[in-house]
Amino acid sequence: MAEATAAPAIVVHHLEKTYLSQNRDGSYTETHALSDINLTVTPGEFICIIGASGCGKSTLLRIIAGFESLSSGEMLVMGKTIAGPGPDRGMVFQDYALFPWLSVAQNIAYGPRQKGLPKTEIASRTERYIEMVGLTKFRNRYPHELSGGMRQRVAIARVLANDSSVILMDEPFGALDAITRDGLQKSLLQIWEQARKTILFVTHSVDEAVSLADRVIVLSPHPGRLKLELKIDLPRPRDIASVEFNTLKRTMLDAIAPDVAAEEEAA
Amino acid sequence: MGVETTSVLSATPAVVAPSEKLPPRRVVPVWLYALPLPIVLLVAWQLATAGKSFSLIPPPSTVVLTAWDYAFGGIRNDTYSGVLLTNAIASITRVFFGFFVAMIIAIPLGVILGRSKWARRMIDPTLQFLRPIPVTAWLPLTMILFGLGPPATIALIALGTFFPMLLNTVDGVRYVEPRLIEAAEMLGTPRAAIFARVIIPAASPSIFTGIRIGLGLAWVLLVVGEMTGVPTGLGANIMDARQLSRTDLVISGMMYIGILGFLSDRIVMLVGRRALWWNPSSRG
Numbered sequence: 174m175a176e177a178t179a180a181p182a183i184v185v186h187h188l189e190k191t192y193l194s195q196n197r198d199g200s201y202t203e204t205h206a207l208s209d210i211n212l213t214v215t216p217g218e219f220i221c222i223i224g225a226s227g228c229g230k231s232t233l234l235r236i237i238a239g240f241e242s243l244s245s246g247e248m249l250v251m252g253k254t255i256a257g258p259g260p261d262r263g264m265v266f267q268d269y270a271l272f273p274w275l276s277v278a279q280n281i282a283y284g285p286r287q288k289g290l291p292k293t294e295i296a297s298r299t300e301r302y303i304e305m306v307g308l309t310k311f312r313n314r315y316p317h318e319l320s321g322g323m324r325q326r327v328a329i330a331r332v333l334a335n336d337s338s339v340i341l342m343d344e345p346f347g348a349l350d351a352i353t354r355d356g357l358q359k360s361l362l363q364i365w366e367q368a369r370k371t372i373l374f375v376t377h378s379v380d381e382a383v384s385l386a387d388r389v390i391v392l393s394p395h396p397g398r399l400k401l402e403l404k405i406d407l408p409r410p411r412d413i414a415s416v417e418f419n420t421l422k423r424t425m426l427d428a429i430a431p432d433v434a435a436e437e438e439a440a
Numbered sequence: 441m442g443v444e445t446t447s448v449l450s451a452t453p454a455v456v457a458p459s460e461k462l463p464p465r466r467v468v469p470v471w472l473y474a475l476p477l478p479i480v481l482l483v484a485w486q487l488a489t490a491g492k493s494f495s496l497i498p499p500p501s502t503v504v505l506t507a508w509d510y511a512f513g514g515i516r517n518d519t520y521s522g523v524l525l526t527n528a529i530a531s532i533t534r535v536f537f538g539f540f541v542a543m544i545i546a547i548p549l550g551v552i553l554g555r556s557k558w559a560r561r562m563i564d565p566t567l568q569f570l571r572p573i574p575v576t577a578w579l580p581l582t583m584i585l586f587g588l589g590p591p592a593t594i595a596l597i598a599l600g601t602f603f604p605m606l607l608n609t610v611d612g613v614r615y616v617e618p619r620l621i622e623a624a625e626m627l628g629t630p631r632a633a634i635f636a637r638v639i640i641p642a643a644s645p646s647i648f649t650g651i652r653i654g655l656g657l658a659w660v661l662l663v664v665g666e667m668t669g670v671p672t673g674l675g676a677n678i679m680d681a682r683q684l685s686r687t688d689l690v691i692s693g694m695m696y697i698g699i700l701g702f703l704s705d706r707i708v709m710l711v712g713r714r715a716l717w718w719n720p721s722s723r724g
Contacts, residue, residue, distance in 0.1 A: 240622055260628035270623040274641040274718045284627040315718045335627055 180252060182339055182371040183214040183237065188246035190232055190397075205396035206232045210246070212390065212399075216338070217369045221386035223376055223425070225432035229397025230375045234341050237373065238264045251338055260284055263332030265342045269324040271316040277327050278303060278312040284335030302330040305364060322353035329361070333368060342374045346381070358384060362409060379425045383418055384411050391428045394436070401428045498688040507692035520677065520689055528700065530672040531662055534590060535704075538597025538665065539658040546602050546654075547647060550609025554643070555635075560610075567606070575600040576664050588669035596668065600661040601654040608653070612646025613639060645719045648712050655708055659701035674700075 190207040207229040214220055222230045235241045237248065239258040248255060250262060258264075263284075271280050278299050285295045303312050306326040316324055325345055332340055346354040362385065365372060376382055382389045383405060391401040403424065407417055482500050490499040498506075509515035513522030553560050578599055586592040616639050624638045625631075666675030674693050681689035 238626065240625075258622065258625040260626070262626070264622075264626045266619060266623065268619060270617070270619040272620065272623070272638070272641070274644075276718075283624075287628040287630070287633075317718070331627065 179216050181213050181249075182216040182218070182251060183212065183373070184247070184249045185210055185212040185233075185237075186247035187211060188233075188236070188248060189244045190229065190236060190241070191244045207236075207243075208396040208398050210397070210399060214371055214373070216371050219365060219372045219374065219385060219387045221374045221376055221382035221389045222392065223379065223382045223389060223429070224392035224397070224400070225394050225429055225436055226377075227394035227397075227436070228392035228432070229394070230392055231343055232397065233392075234264075234343050234373060234375050237339075238262050238341050260288065260335045261337055262339045262341055263335055263337030265325070265328045265332055265340065265345045267344045267347050269316070269321070269328050271324055271327055271331075273316050276313050276315055277308055277319070280316070280327055281330045281334045284331060288335075298334045302334045305333065305367070306330045306360065320353075321349050322357055325349065325357060326360070329364065333364070333370075337370065339371045339373065342372065344375055344377065347377070354381075359410070361385070366409075379422050379429070380413060382425065383421050384413065389425065391425060393428075393432050400432075401425070496687065498691070503688050503691045503695075506686075506688040507695060510689065510692050510696075520681070520686075523677075524696065527672050527674050527677055528696065530590075530670070531666070531674045531697075532700065534593045534665065534670075534673065535597060535655075535658045535662055538594040538661075539601050539655050541594065542598040542600075542602040542654060543605055543651065545598075546605035546650070547609050550606045550647075550650075551613050551643075553606075554610045554613025555639075567603075571603050575661050579664065579667060583668050586668075590668075590670055592668035593665040593670055593673075596665040597658050597661050600665075601658045604653040604657060605647075605650040608646045608650025609643070612643030612650075616642040645716055648716055652705065652708050652712070655704055656701060659697060659704070662697060 188207060188210040189205075192204040192206055194202050194204065196202055210233060212220075222233065224230050232241065236243050237250065237255070239255050239262065255262075272283065275283065281302055282295050282299045285298055290298075303309050306329055308323060308326055308330070311319065311323065316327070319327070328345070329340075346357050349357065358381065374382075374385060386405055389401075389403045389405060390399065391403070392398065393400040401424075403421065405421060407415075407421075411418055485497075486499045486501060488499075489495045489497050490501065505515055509521050511522070511524040515521070553563060575596055578596060582592045582595045582599070586595050620638055620642055621634060624634055629637055662673070663675035663678055666673040667679060670676050674697050678690050678693040678697075681687070681693065
């Protein structure tokens with residue numbers, strides 16, 4: 174279990190994010206994407222972030238990753254402020270973003286190579302994580318030869334090989350069919366139980382959130398605000414048909430439902 | 441007696457022999473499919489022109505003889521006998537030099553334009569203005585600038601092949617998936633290294649396409665290029681033959697240019713397949 178006394182992995186304090194975009198007539202529109210977000214994540218915790226579209230869940234993830242800046246507020250990862258993207262916060266994208274000119278092994282070895290680690294260390298890390306994601310037989314294949322599920326495994330291994338303390342996942346299984354998704358969820362939990370990384374997992378699936386997370390953060394849109402924080406104490410693997418599972422699911426759906434309805438009315 | 445339920449599955453054989461699942465073996469090799477059309481055209485051509493003393497186009501039988509003579513001599517023994525090698529070498533040299541000069545300017549310039557919005561704003565309009573000008577129109581100017589002879593030819597070929605290589609490079613560099621750059625940053629690539637480690641590999645299929653198109657175009661431009669008063673070369677020979685009403689020589693020359701163009705493209709493709717093995721669409 175996550176150490177309650179250890180220093181938090183991520184601290185977000187009154188985070189605000191506003192976008193300024195220019196309209197055709199030259200005037201500017203201000204979009205308030207995130208408002209007063211507060212979050213503390215203990216090391217080794219598995220957090221899911223969920224909410225209706227436009228709630229800013231991906232934006233929040235990207236700010237933590239360092240691809241976007243926050244407009245105001247404070248954010249610390251492992252006690253340090255963020256200056257930009259880096260290997261301490263690995264990200265798994267929905268569209269995999271593997272390097273097509275590198276093989277599976279080379280993709281996984283990429284991060285360690287950027288760090289300038291010795292060749293033996295790179296090789297051993299590559300082997301370890303290829304095996305962990307079950308792709309040993311495919312180590313010399315190229316991304317275009319792999320299925321979506323396999324590509325996502327490579328993406329996960331790539332981030333693990335880089336020894337990130339925090340793993341950010343932006344709807345990583347969203348592009349995959351239900352069966353592949355199921356398998357990857359199981360694999361992810363196995364990997365997480367072995368490696369004990371802090372995981373921030375954005376999803377739009379309530380089932381996924383309740384199956385995977387220690388804690389679920391529900392955001393509501395326009396602007397993105399914290400609506401609900403739910404602790405999930407069920408032992409894993411969780412039974413999707415159990416009463417406890419569905420009680421939690423009900424709570425979450427009820428929290429999200431008005432936002433979805435408002436979206437549909439606005440459309 | 442109770443109802444006996446038999447599993448439907450047990451009625452079918454458990455294993456289908458692999459050989460039953462393979463597609464039928466090809467009896468006819470693929471290239472044979474390419475033969476009927478040219479054969480039909482050649483026969484039609486022969487029938488339309490053979491034996492008619494006043495036909496403007498010689499029959500294929502004459503062309504074949506001339507083509508042979510052009511390469512090996514021994515049939516006509518005139519100025520154009522056995523000179524294929526010298527002329528081919530002259531043309532090949534000019535094509536490759538012209539293509540090469542264009543490449544070493546177009547690709548770096550393409551990279552700069554691909555990466556920099558203000559460079560595009562400053563340079564692109566002028567380029568788009570120059571692009572539609574046909575190579576033939578550049579002929580007088582290049583002859584003034586470079587004099588008569590091979591340098592003008594090379595300059596002309598370079599001019600013509602420049603644009604496809606430039607534009608493909610710009611597009612390749614400009615439209616690198618931003619996700620790939622984010623992934624590289626996330627994995628710890630230093631900013632300065634992103635260009636070499638991500639942008640260039642990601643852009644290389646486009647750049648390669650530009651190179652392939654450019655080289656093909658170089659051969660197309662050869663004839664115009666060699667109108668600069670060069671004494672040797674396949675294009676020059678074709679123009680001379682036209683003046684002498686030696687249509688058989690014209691057609692022979694066209695054929696040899698076609699063959700050389702085809703061969704050089706195959707070589708480029710072979711190199712490309714090895715360098716870009718990871719990109720399925722570069723495999724030709």
